[in-house]
Amino acid sequence: xxxxxxxxxxxxxxxxxxxxxxxxxxxxxxxxxxxxxxxxxxxxxxxxxxxxxxxxxxxxxxxxxxxxxxxxxxxxxxxxxxxxxxxxxxxxxxxxxxxxxxxxxxxxxxxxxxxxxxxxxxxxxxxxxxxxxxxxxxxxxxxxxxxxxxxxxxxxxxxxxxxxxxxxxxxxxxxxxxxxxxxxxxxxxxxxxxxxxxxxxxxxxxxxxxxxxxxxxxxxxxxxxxxxxxxxxxxxxxxxxxxxxxxxxxxxxxxxxxxxxxxxx
Amino acid sequence: xxxxxxxxxxxxxxxxxxxxxxxxxxxxxxxxxxxxxxxxxxxxxxxxxxxxxxxxxxxxxxxxxxxxxxxxxxxxxxxxxxxxxxxxxxxxxxxxxxxxxxxxxxxxxxxxxxxxxxxxxxxxxxxxxxxxxxxxxxxxxxxxxxxxxxxxxxxxxxxxxxxxxxxxxxxxxxxxxxxxxxxxxxxxxxxxxxxxxxxxxxxxxxxxxxxxxxxxxxxxxxxxxxxxxxxxxxxxxxxxxxxxxxxxxxxxxxxxxxxxxxxx
Ligand SMILES: Nc1ncnc2c1ncn2[C@@H]1O[C@H](COP(=O)(O)OP(=O)(O)OP(=O)(O)O)[C@@H](O)[C@H]1O
Ligand SMILES: [Mg+2]
Numbered sequence: 383x384x385x386x387x388x389x390x391x392x393x394x395x396x397x398x399x400x401x402x403x404x405x406x407x408x409x410x411x412x413x414x415x416x417x418x419x420x421x422x423x424x425x426x427x428x429x430x431x432x433x434x435x436x437x438x439x440x441x442x443x444x445x446x447x448x449x450x451x452x453x454x455x456x457x458x459x460x461x462x463x464x465x466x467x468x469x470x471x472x473x474x475x476x477x478x479x480x481x482x483x484x485x486x487x488x489x490x491x492x493x494x495x496x497x498x499x500x501x502x503x504x505x506x507x508x509x510x511x512x513x514x515x516x517x518x519x520x521x522x523x524x525x526x527x528x529x530x531x532x533x534x535x536x537x538x539x540x541x542x543x544x545x546x547x548x549x550x551x552x553x554x555x556x557x558x559x560x561x562x563x564x565x566x567x568x569x570x571x572x573x574x575x576x577x578x579x580x581x582x583x584x585x586x587x588x589x590x591x592x593x594x595x596x597x598x599x600x601x602x603x604x605x606x607x608x609x610x611x612x613x614x615x616x617x618x619x620x621x622x623x624x625x626x627x628x629x630x631x632x633x634x635x636x637x638x639x640x641x642x643x644x645x646x647x
Numbered sequence: 648x649x650x651x652x653x654x655x656x657x658x659x660x661x662x663x664x665x666x667x668x669x670x671x672x673x674x675x676x677x678x679x680x681x682x683x684x685x686x687x688x689x690x691x692x693x694x695x696x697x698x699x700x701x702x703x704x705x706x707x708x709x710x711x712x713x714x715x716x717x718x719x720x721x722x723x724x725x726x727x728x729x730x731x732x733x734x735x736x737x738x739x740x741x742x743x744x745x746x747x748x749x750x751x752x753x754x755x756x757x758x759x760x761x762x763x764x765x766x767x768x769x770x771x772x773x774x775x776x777x778x779x780x781x782x783x784x785x786x787x788x789x790x791x792x793x794x795x796x797x798x799x800x801x802x803x804x805x806x807x808x809x810x811x812x813x814x815x816x817x818x819x820x821x822x823x824x825x826x827x828x829x830x831x832x833x834x835x836x837x838x839x840x841x842x843x844x845x846x847x848x849x850x851x852x853x854x855x856x857x858x859x860x861x862x863x864x865x866x867x868x869x870x871x872x873x874x875x876x877x878x879x880x881x882x883x884x885x886x887x888x889x890x891x892x893x894x895x896x897x898x899x900x901x902x903x904x905x906x907x908x909x910x911x
Contacts, residue, residue, distance in 0.1 A: 439812050461814040473805035476904040477827050490815035490823065518904060538813070 387414035388542060388574045389438060394447035396433055407433045409599040410447070415574055422577045422585040424631060425595030426640040431578040432546050434600065438576060439465050439544045451542060459542070463491060466540030466573075470547040472531035474519040480506070480530050481515040487538040497539040505533040508567055525556040532564075536571065543575045549584070561587055562616050569613055582635075583619045586610075586627045594631060596638030603638035606631060691871040699881060702874040710882045716859040717848050718886050720776050724783020725844035729791045729837070731784070736795030740825065741817060746796070757789040761850055769855040779851030779859070786847045787840035794836035798829025831905050834898045841890050845883060 391413040398405045407430040415421045423431050436442040438449055440456030451459040459465050474483045484502045506512045509529040519527055528548060535543065549557045549564075561584060568575060568588075579585050585592045592606045610623055618624060676696045682688070683695040690698055703710060735753065739746040761782055768778035802824050810820050852861025860879045867875040902908050 436808075441808055441811060457814075460812055463813055465812055467809055467812040469805045469808065471805045473803050473809060475806060475824070475827065477830075486823065487809075487813050490810060490819040491813050520904060520909060534809075 386417060388417040388419070388452060389413075389415035389576065390450045391434070391438065392448050394434070394437060394444050394449060396430065396437065396442070397445045406599040408437075409601050411595075411600060411602055412447075413593055413602060413605075415576055417574055418572050420568060420575045420577065420588055420590045422579055422589040422592045423595060424579060424582065424585045424592050424635070425600060425638070426597050426635065427580060429595045429597050429638075430600030431580075431595060434595075435544050435546050435576065435578055439467055441467075461491070463487070463497070463538050464541050466535040466538070466543045468532055468535050468543065468545045468548040470550040472519075472524075472527040474527055474530055474534075476519050479516050479518055480511065480522070483519070483530055484534045484537050487534060497541065500537055500539055502533075502537065505537055508536070508570070509533045510563070525552050525560060528552065528560070529563075532567070536567070541573060543573050545575060545577045547578055547580070550579075557584075558619065562614075564588065565614060582628050582631050583624055585631070586624055587614060587618050592631065594634040594638060597640055601638070604634045606634070691873055694873040694877055698874045699877045702878045703881065710860075710863075710878060713858065713860050713863050713879070714882045714886055716776075717845065717852065717861065717883070718890075720779040720848040720851065720859065721783050721841075721844040721886075722890075723776070723780040724785075724847055725787050725837075725840055727780060728784035728787035728844070729840060732788050732791035733795055736792050736799060737821070739792075739796050740799035741821075753789060753792055756785060759785075761786055761847060765850055765854045768851070774855045778855065779848045779861075782851040783844040783847030786843045790839045790843070791833070791836045794832040795829060798832030799825045801832065802828045830902055831907065834894070834902065837894055838891065841894060842887050845887055845890075849883065 391411055394408055394411045395406065396408040398407060411434060413421075423434060425431050433442065437444055438451070438456060440460045449456055451464060454462075456465070475486065478486070481502050484505055488499050502515065503512070506515055509532055511526060511529055511533070514522065514526070519530070522530065528551070532548065549560050552560060565588060577585075577588060586608055589608050592608060594603045594606065595601065596603045606627065608627060610618075680696050683690075683693060688695075735749055739749055764785070765778070765782055768781055772778040772781065799821075806824055807820070810824060815823070848859065849861035849864070852859040853865050856862035860883055863879045864876055867873070867879065899908060
């Protein structure tokens with residue numbers, strides 16, 4: 383299959399502020415993401431991962447360079463409801479039930495229906511919350527809330543998922559379980575995913591490719607292809623392969639100016 | 648069995664809730680009563696509580712009628728003032744330009760002494776309930792405006808990003824995110840604005856009325872009828888407390904999701 387890029391990031395730079403206070407967060411980042419690909423962006427804290435994702439998602443303008451999604455400007459992709467964002471913070475609306483939270487994206491911007499809707503019941507089954515449609519967010523655990531946030535983003539069937547450390551606020555055990563759940567959901571929906579993380583193991587387990595960013599200003603130090611068969615089995619984090627990839631990625635992170643990236647996770 | 652036990656516990660809780668203020672009020676009333684008797688204070692200076700209560704119970708229909716007039720004016724003014732404030736706040740929350748243009752006007756309204764404009768309103772709007780409603784509206788306007796502007800802006804930035812990533816319209820963002828987020832702020836404002844609206848209605852009645860507790864107070868004052876005056880004040884306090892309790896009940900229903908409800 384020819385690699386037609388779904389997301390094309392070309393020479394993107396981003397500088398915040400001006401004059402003495404200018405801060406360059408991203409420096410000439412170029413990156414392609416193929417249709418249906420799972421790409422992770424790995425880098426130390428503050429290197430501009432969230433900034434890059436916000437630019438791809440059309441929430442922020444570039445200082446230089448350009449981004450296209452399916453050949454279109456990110457704003458246009460937004461208008462077509464083609465971009466699904468999942469943030470580290472679930473940010474559910476506390477006055478809405480789980481089901482009504484999932485309906486939110488369907489209720490706004492109706493004119494451009496996007497790719498059709500997935501019924502809330504089906505989504506709740508997908509994320510394993512079929513028994514909780516009438517619960518309010520404050521009655522759910524952090525992990526459950528994050529699943530609702532994922533279901534909410536899947537509800538309008540976006541073709542591209544942008545995930546900014548969606549598992550970052552979870553404890554280690556829940557996080558490990560959610561990884562495989564995420565994989566299962568991704569394999570069931572076959573969407574393009576750009577996934578931000580600073581966990582090496584997480585990046586390897588989930589991704590087709592991993593783009594490693596340098597410490598600020600973020601530049602692409604290298605892109606690693608993860609050649610592990612799919613579907614990826616649980617318990618992968620303890621395998622030999624992970625260790626091999628971890629060493630490779632760790633070396634890239636150090637090369638990019640990271641000080642003490644743990645080789646483990 | 649379980650039901651009656653629950654009911655009993657509910658009653659006990661209510662009693663525990665009401666007991667402290669009732670005890671305070673009773674003690675204060677008793678001290679007041681004893682003081683007026685021991686010092687032989689003349690009733691046209693300070694009437695004894697027993698005298699006030701006798702006046703109230705002697706003609707409860709009168710105080711209820713006059714109280715109703717004042718309540719309707721106050722609530723009318725509260726609704727009008729809050730409505731205009733919410734409209735203004737909606738404009739101001741969406742545009743800094745609007746905020747900068749409207750804020751001086753709002754502050755002008757705020758710093759204008761109500762007693763100064765009350766006679767003017769009577770000249771402009773006559774002796775009916777209109778000037779009272781307007782005065783009540785005038786003093787409820789500012790606190791609601793200020794809180795609403797802050798409330799409409801105090802939204803979860805991540806939820807905002809999510810809606811923006813869907814290209815939700817400003818109107819959709821307002822209805823699904825800004826307005827519900829502002830509810831805690833709005834209720835705080837209402838809790839201040841409701842007593843203010845009663846004060847506004849009473850002040851309005853001072854300047855032109857033959858109806859309402861404000862006019863009762865003025866007439867009683869000129870007759871040195873302190874028992875009636877204090878009875879009117881007591882009725883006003885009762886109205887204020889009732890409306891505030893009512894508001895709290897609504898608030899508890901609307902803000903069930905908010906920290907203030909979850910932590911108490
Ligand atoms: N709106 C902004 N205004 C000014 N500076 C910003 C803004 N957003 C981000 N920055 C700066 O840009 C740099 C990159 O931030 P970014 O949030 O993209 O990092 P990150 O890689 O996502 O970090 P983390 O892993 O901690 O989430 C940081 O130094 C940050 O201070
Ligand atoms: Mg980040």
